[in-house]
Amino acid sequence: MRNFLYRFRESFMRFMYGRYGGDELSRTMVYAGLALLILSYLPFLRFLNICSWILFLWAYFRMFSKNIYKRQQELSKYYKIRGKLFRKFSTYKQVHTDKTHRYFKCKSCGTYSRVPKGKGKIRITCKKCGAQMIKRT
Ligand SMILES: [Zn+2]
Known part of the structure; x- marks a missing residue:
């Protein structure tokens, strides 16, 4: 059994060699997909089920992708958008909480x-x- 697990791990590592693997964007996509999946149990939000599966598949596609350069570019684009949103949010907070x-x-x-x-x-x-x-x- 131990030997089997070892060999499984070994072959998985060989499979992942040269592939992109997980990153923050994939992780975010999986979390967002899970959130959508939970929301899709509400009767009027059923369509979110499809959206969540698209996110899951896309996240796995990125993990197993061999086009590392392109995946890194997606990641840096994601960081840029996230930074912009974060700045916007902190400006909004400042504008609405500053009393003087x-x-x-x-x-x-x-x-x-x-x-x-x-x-x-x-x-x-x-x-x-x-x-x-x-x-x-
Ligand atoms: Zn101006």
Whole structure:
């Protein structure tokens, strides 16, 4: 039995040699797939069942893929998107929890300007693109 397990492990390792293996993106896809699978038990969310299987298959495809370069590119793209989402979320949190400042989004470049509250009507100059707006704080 031990010998069998050893040989199984050995042949699995040989199978995985030169393949990409698991990474953070695959792991996230499996977790997301599990979450969708659980949600799909709700009667009006049955279609999520298919989505979860697509995620599982895609995650396994990536693990066993031999095109390592392409998989690494997907991973770095994933990190970039995740970083962007994380930054967006932390900006949102800051804008909605800061009680002493107000935040105005620049109409031309999207940068937030932070100004102290209670200063009346003021002219705000965007520090990134120089656009001006007049707002009440
Ligand atoms: Zn701007």
